[in-house]
Amino acid sequence: MSFKVSAENALLGILMTGPKHGYDLHGYVSTKMNQFWDLSMSQIYALLKRMERNGVVVSQEEWQENRPAKNIFSITQKGKERFLRWVSTPVEHVRDVRIEFLAKLFFVRKLHLKEGLTLIDKQIDVLQEKLRVIENLKEKITDEFETVLYSFKASQTTAALNWLRECKASFSQDQKKGIG
Amino acid sequence: MSFKVSAENALLGILMTGPKHGYDLHGYVSTKMNQFWDLSMSQIYALLKRMERNGVVVSQEEWQENRPAKNIFSITQKGKERFLRWVSTPVEHVRDVRIEFLAKLFFVRKLHLKEGLTLIDKQIDVLQEKLRVIENLKEKITDEFETVLYSFKASQTTAALNWLRECKASFSQDQKKGIG
DNA sequence: TTTAAAATATTCCAAATTGGAATAAGAATC
DNA sequence: GATTCTTATTCCAATTTGGAATATTTTAAA
Known part of the structure; x- marks a missing residue:
């Protein structure tokens, strides 16, 4: 299970709580998951782009008056299924507990x-x-x-x-x- | 301490035992260090190229009759000093014990x-x-x-x-x- | 009050990394 | 003899990385 797949699933997990734009997702990871997870802004946008290509999220641009427009991402049914499969699968190695398993536990709770x-x-x-x-x-x-x-x-x-x-x-x- | 720096130092550690070419270094990692270290052939050559640029190794081409020529790498004095500094420095995190500290212990012995x-x-x-x-x-x-x-x-x-x-x-x- | 720094939100960018394949020929195996 | 493996290094193209850039508003500091 590569870091990339885990990171996608972590973003899906956050989107399970509701639609969010990239900057907001970054804020969520940086404030609520920062003790065991770290994602740069670039990574988040790169991940979201690929995830949308894969059909696990959809985005909708939202205009705002005094700020750059937001791209709000929502999880699809396919994304939900993928996330739920991931979150209920144990990690394969002890070395994966410190990040990936803890992330799963975080989302379960x-x-x-x-x-x-x-x-x-x-x-x-x-x-x-x-x-x-x-x-x-x-x-x-x-x-x-x-x-x-x-x-x-x-x-x-x-x-x-x-x-x-x-x-x-x-x-x-x-x-x-x-x-x- | 990034993986790249550790990998360079691991190669320096192997070269402390004597000059070797890239393919041989790969063989050494794959057979003697495989339980805690993994380096692809590409990585090894990319690392060696950078290490030579940094003056921690020098190479000499060795022609052979029925085989492609070898590029034999030797560790420099600068390389020795760098390696010895690395090998005597503790790792900063528990997560670094499973690879980097074990590598240091391997070389110490x-x-x-x-x-x-x-x-x-x-x-x-x-x-x-x-x-x-x-x-x-x-x-x-x-x-x-x-x-x-x-x-x-x-x-x-x-x-x-x-x-x-x-x-x-x-x-x-x-x-x-x-x-x- | 003015200036400087931070926030908002996404894209751009160039270097580095990755995971093989390619190369060419000899040696080993079937 | 045909096929596969070994030797040794470079090539290659896609992906990742680690910010910077962009343009403006808001907030904080001087």
């Missing part, structure tokens, strides 16, 4: 999607399998540097798994509160 | 550099400070998602610190063995 617990469970499954593979490899290697390397991978994966279990616990509490 | 323990100590200091900042911020936030976010950062940083301490222990043993 922000949009009150019911896929939250499922996403976390699926993510736990993916990382447990990764950990199993790592521990397996660890037993087979003899080179000292490789031992260090896989030890690092194992420790990061274990920490991520523990964190995910915490997420699951606090998310379950949120769901209960929702019912009450 | 491969080249029997005496900077190993110092590097690990310095890296521990950097990450402890990071952890302090994270824990500090954690106490100040009220937003639930941010709590989750910083909890993740803290857990990854803690795991990396624990791993570094293990590295330090096993590296100290290596040093003792060296004396004996």
